[in-house]
Amino acid sequence: MTITAHDSGALTGAKGGIRRHAFEYALLAPSILIVLAVIFYPIIYAIDISVHETEFLEKRAFVGPKHYLEFFGSALGWRIIWNSLVLVVGSLLLTVPIGMGLALLINMKIRLRASFRTILILPWVISQVITAMLWSWIANPQFGPARLVTDAFDMLPIDFFGGIDTAMASLIVVNVWRTFPFAMLLLLAALQTVPRELLEAAEADGAPAWHRFWEVTFPLIRPTVMVVTIMLSLSYFNHIDLPLVLTGGGPLNETMILALSAYEQAFEFNKIGYGSAISIIVFIVNMLLSLVYIRLLRSERHV
Amino acid sequence: MAKVELEQVIKAYGNLEVIHGVDLQFEHGEFVVFVGPSGCGKSTLLRMIAGLEEITRGELRIDGRRVNEVPAARRGTAMVFQSYALYPHKTVRENMAFGLKMARTPRDEINARVRDAAGTLVIDELLERKPRELSGGQRQRVAIGRAIVREPKVFLLDEPLSNLDAALRGQMRLELSRLHERIDATMIHVTHDQVEAMTLAERIVVLRDGRVEQVGTPRELYLHPANRFVAGFLGSPPMNFLDSRVVTSGDGWIECLAPGDLRLRVGVVRDPGVDGGGVVLGIRPEDLRLGRRDHGVVVSGRVVHMEYLGSVLYVHAECASEDGPTWRLVLMTKPDTRLQAGQSVEVTIDARTCHVFDGAGVSVTAFSRGEDSTTG
Amino acid sequence: MTAGAGARIARVLKNITVYGTLLLACAVSLFPILWGLATSLKTDRAVALFPPQWLPDPATLDNYREVFPAIGGYMLNSALVAFVTIVLTLIVAAHGAYAAARGDFPFKRALLFIILATMMIPGVAILVPLYVVASKLNLFNTFTVLVVIYSTWMIPMALWLLRGFFETIPSDLEDAAIMDGCSRMGVFYRVSVPLVVPGFTAVAIVVFIFVWNEFILALSMTSSEEKRLVTVGIYYYITAYGIEWGKLMAAVCLALVPIIGGFLLLQKGFIQGMTAGSTRG
Numbered sequence: 019m020t021i022t023a024h025d026s027g028a029l030t031g032a033k034g035g036i037r038r039h040a041f042e043y044a045l046l047a048p049s050i051l052i053v054l055a056v057i058f059y060p061i062i063y064a065i066d067i068s069v070h071e072t073e074f075l076e077k078r079a080f081v082g083p084k085h086y087l088e089f090f091g092s093a094l095g096w097r098i099i100w101n102s103l104v105l106v107v108g109s110l111l112l113t114v115p116i117g118m119g120l121a122l123l124i125n126m127k128i129r130l131r132a133s134f135r136t137i138l139i140l141p142w143v144i145s146q147v148i149t150a151m152l153w154s155w156i157a158n159p160q161f162g163p164a165r166l167v168t169d170a171f172d173m174l175p176i177d178f179f180g181g182i183d184t185a186m187a188s189l190i191v192v193n194v195w196r197t198f199p200f201a202m203l204l205l206l207a208a209l210q211t212v213p214r215e216l217l218e219a220a221e222a223d224g225a226p227a228w229h230r231f232w233e234v235t236f237p238l239i240r241p242t243v244m245v246v247t248i249m250l251s252l253s254y255f256n257h258i259d260l261p262l263v264l265t266g267g268g269p270l271n272e273t274m275i276l277a278l279s280a281y282e283q284a285f286e287f288n289k290i291g292y293g294s295a296i297s298i299i300v301f302i303v304n305m306l307l308s309l310v311y312i313r314l315l316r317s318e319r320h321v
Numbered sequence: 322m323a324k325v326e327l328e329q330v331i332k333a334y335g336n337l338e339v340i341h342g343v344d345l346q347f348e349h350g351e352f353v354v355f356v357g358p359s360g361c362g363k364s365t366l367l368r369m370i371a372g373l374e375e376i377t378r379g380e381l382r383i384d385g386r387r388v389n390e391v392p393a394a395r396r397g398t399a400m401v402f403q404s405y406a407l408y409p410h411k412t413v414r415e416n417m418a419f420g421l422k423m424a425r426t427p428r429d430e431i432n433a434r435v436r437d438a439a440g441t442l443v444i445d446e447l448l449e450r451k452p453r454e455l456s457g458g459q460r461q462r463v464a465i466g467r468a469i470v471r472e473p474k475v476f477l478l479d480e481p482l483s484n485l486d487a488a489l490r491g492q493m494r495l496e497l498s499r500l501h502e503r504i505d506a507t508m509i510h511v512t513h514d515q516v517e518a519m520t521l522a523e524r525i526v527v528l529r530d531g532r533v534e535q536v537g538t539p540r541e542l543y544l545h546p547a548n549r550f551v552a553g554f555l556g557s558p559p560m561n562f563l564d565s566r567v568v569t570s571g572d573g574w575i576e577c578l579a580p581g582d583l584r585l586r587v588g589v590v591r592d593p594g595v596d597g598g599g600v601v602l603g604i605r606p607e608d609l610r611l612g613r614r615d616h617g618v619v620v621s622g623r624v625v626h627m628e629y630l631g632s633v634l635y636v637h638a639e640c641a642s643e644d645g646p647t648w649r650l651v652l653m654t655k656p657d658t659r660l661q662a663g664q665s666v667e668v669t670i671d672a673r674t675c676h677v678f679d680g681a682g683v684s685v686t687a688f689s690r691g692e693d694s695t696t697g
Numbered sequence: 698m699t700a701g702a703g704a705r706i707a708r709v710l711k712n713i714t715v716y717g718t719l720l721l722a723c724a725v726s727l728f729p730i731l732w733g734l735a736t737s738l739k740t741d742r743a744v745a746l747f748p749p750q751w752l753p754d755p756a757t758l759d760n761y762r763e764v765f766p767a768i769g770g771y772m773l774n775s776a777l778v779a780f781v782t783i784v785l786t787l788i789v790a791a792h793g794a795y796a797a798a799r800g801d802f803p804f805k806r807a808l809l810f811i812i813l814a815t816m817m818i819p820g821v822a823i824l825v826p827l828y829v830v831a832s833k834l835n836l837f838n839t840f841t842v843l844v845v846i847y848s849t850w851m852i853p854m855a856l857w858l859l860r861g862f863f864e865t866i867p868s869d870l871e872d873a874a875i876m877d878g879c880s881r882m883g884v885f886y887r888v889s890v891p892l893v894v895p896g897f898t899a900v901a902i903v904v905f906i907f908v909w910n911e912f913i914l915a916l917s918m919t920s921s922e923e924k925r926l927v928t929v930g931i932y933y934y935i936t937a938y939g940i941e942w943g944k945l946m947a948a949v950c951l952a953l954v955p956i957i958g959g960f961l962l963l964q965k966g967f968i969q970g971m972t973a974g975s976t977r978g
Binding site for chain 3 (some may be wrong): 039120141155156161162207259305312
Binding site for chain 2 (some may be wrong): 702867869870872873875876877878879883888891892
């Protein structure tokens with residue numbers, strides 16, 4: 019028997035009836051009530067709206083899955099899903115390797131390490147709206163520095179965010195610029211937990227650098243890579259600000275993604291029911307990604 | 322005046338009982354020490370007296386008044402914690418004044434009491450500092466100061482010296498004794514350190530597994546342990562125990578056969594059990610004599626280890642009977658005794674110094690030295 | 698000797714690659730900001746030059762003078778909403794976090810799960826109902842609705858973060874406060890809360906960045922000019938008068954001052970906080 023007095027004091031309390039713990043419930047109640055009212059109730063409300071016909075802010079006839087069928091039955095619907103996928107995967111494919119590369123560089127014994135880090139984090143603290151403004155100006159077809167690039171190749175000026183062929187790619191570039199610091203920071207933190215002795219042992223064995231990375235470092239930081247990937251996916255999938263300001267989903271829905279479409283249907287076309295249906299699709303994708311995330315965290319803990 | 326009484330006090334977490342019906346009474350102004358191995362419930366018991374831990378069943382009375390339901394701050398108790406538990410965001414003065422402020426004591430009186438306590442503990446210079454700017458010993462004094470400004474009737478100390486280094490601990494032990502003489506309070510001190518218990522206590526309560534094993538003065542407990550646990554717990558190096566067998570018994574005595582065919586005839590207060598039943602003989606290291614002496618039986622052995630402490634020498638000897646297993650004896654002798662490891666020695670065991678414990682570990686020793694044992 | 702020289706050349710090459718890459722990355726990070734800053738200091742004529750003028754000549758603060766009255770107001774709005782949101786978030790989350798850290802009570806896991814699970818629900822999914830409810834409650838176009846929703850979005854994160862801080866407080870300290878005569882609420886306010894001030898700072902930083910940068914809710918929940926937060930204010934520059942890039946960049950630079958300034962001053966807190974709060978879409 020090894021019960022010590024500190025295991026459960028007056029404050030940490032023993033298990034007992036609900037009434038004995040009125041103190042804790044009272045402390046927790048405001049948090050619970052506010053999230054129930056402002057997050058849970060609205061999500062249920064959103065589901066409810068999505069299965070009704072709507073007229074401005076009013077719910078009309080129950081229509082069942084009509085809005086969902088309409089979305090999945092339209093070419094545009096699938097186009098939007100495809101666009102979301104392209105944006106998420108395209109941004110990830112660039113952001114994660116770039117973030118990893120920079121994290122590896124900063125993790126080396128270099129001078130001015132802190133300064134490099136500070137500067138490299140800057141894009142991440144800037145809001146999406148302002149990021150969009152700064153890049154629109156850079157890519158301005160008339161006066162933007164981007165025209166120097168097209169001129170150098172003897173091409174006609176390109177409207178990067180307005181052109182059918184370039185809008186999505188340009189959006190991805192800005193996305194990468196905005197989020198690589200996040201990947202870099204998390205991966206850097208993970209790299210710093212890799213024991214130096216392991217790497218030194220591998221170096222003493224004569225393993226070349228790339229080999230040391232894949233055989234020693236990467237397996238150790240893989241959980242973080244997965245976490246970064248999921249968090250970035252959620253961020254890319256859910257954001258509205260950046261595409262709304264940069265491209266507005268255009269040209270011709272070329273950059274229209276699910277989250278933006280949900281917003282546009284509801285707030286610009288006043289199709290609240292249809293917009294809600296799309297936002298519920300967004301919500302379901304979030305749930306799925308979050309479940310993967312939770313499972314990852316759990317399995318990581320068991321390792 | 323603060324008489325503290327515990328009557329059939331029980332602590333249970335759900336179905337798990339950790340304190341099993343404790344009865345204790347302390348007189349006003351006594352210095353009591355709860356001692357026992359970790360997990361014995363001594364801290365829990367102290368926290369129940371303090372009011373930090375609910376009393377599941379039974380009654381706690383201070384000065385005859387039931388205080389089970391009285392909030393901690395109104396029981397007239399004050400506590401010094403092992404970790405000192407000084408408020409890091411408050412100065413020493415604020416730390417000491419906080420309890421009084423909570424009790425809405427007039428400001429002048431708070432100031433006066435803090436000043437007095439600070440003077441007593443020689444921490445006047447530290448009043449405006451924060452706890453993190455203090456040394457361990459200074460924090461300890463502040464923690465004591467915080468308790469004494471409240472002028473408690475009962476002063477509770479939860480292993481207050483265990484975070485100090487050895488030298489400081491010795492000094493603080495003396496100061497605690499002196500403090501006890503000066504302040505008018507019952508002190509209850511919890512420790513797992515038997516030296517602290519022996520030196521500080523007027524009365525010691527030995528606890529094990531949530532039960533009281535024995536209560537008594539340090540002298541009573543050392544000389545007349547009520548059971549094998551207390552006998553082994555107090556004293557360092559601990560008492561030697563020899564598994565023995567009763568061969569004959571008479572009126573007030575038994576004859577035991579100890580390992581190595583030793584026959585010892587010892588006085589008992591009652592027959593420890595059936596013929597041939599097992600008993601345990603206990604002999605303190607200082608009661609064993611090196612060499613062949615009058616009174617007692619002689620056992621031979623080989624020196625395996627020595628501990629030289631300057632004032633005394635402890636000799637670990639390994640004894641073997643012709644065909645039986647070997648066993649060890651630790652004995653205390655004069656420090657200038659010349660011995661070498663591996664050397665053969667003879668040890669005399671005087672049956673009059675032997676303790677006898679029955680099959681359940683309860684002492685049945687009849688003492689001829691006049692003092693009565695007190696069992697709890 | 699030759700082996701040594703070879704090693705030295707390899708090292709120099711490696712250094713060139715490492716520092717070259719980092720410098721390039723820094724240039725890419727900084728360029729949009731610096732280009733915006735340069736533009737904001739140019740005259741209208743200089744803005745409309747190609748090839749672009751890299752350094753403003755002549756440099757002028759005219760753009761700033763012109764946009765400041767409006768942007769200054771939006772910034773004040775953002776600061777006000779951020780401040781009240783921080784206070785509300787801290788009050789609600791600190792109490793919950795304390796129960797989560799100290800208590801052991803029936804349904805604790807389930808209740809905490811309810812709170813944390815909300816981090817899985819993206820803002821965009823509930824924008825419509827929030828808008829409808831806000832309209833029906835006559836809260837549309839008020840700071841109140843922004844504060845309530847922002848706080849709710851931040852509370853799970855804040856609760857989680859503060860819980861960790863409360864858990865580091867030794868229970869002896871709280872027992873000492875009980876001995877000193879505090880009620881359980883008293884222990885919380887007088888001893889525990891003062892000890893988690895660093896946690897409060899961390900939460901305050903996250904909430905501030907979030908509110909300052911938030912756009913879509915502020916856009917959907919407000920309609921009048923005097924209720925615009927800074928991101929919304931800047932957004933309307935585009936649509937309002939075609940785009941006057943010099944003025945827009947001046948507005949952008951003003952809006953960046955608190956964020957970049959705060960970041961440079963409190964870098965550690967920023968990084969900690971932004972990592973914690975980054976999942977809210």
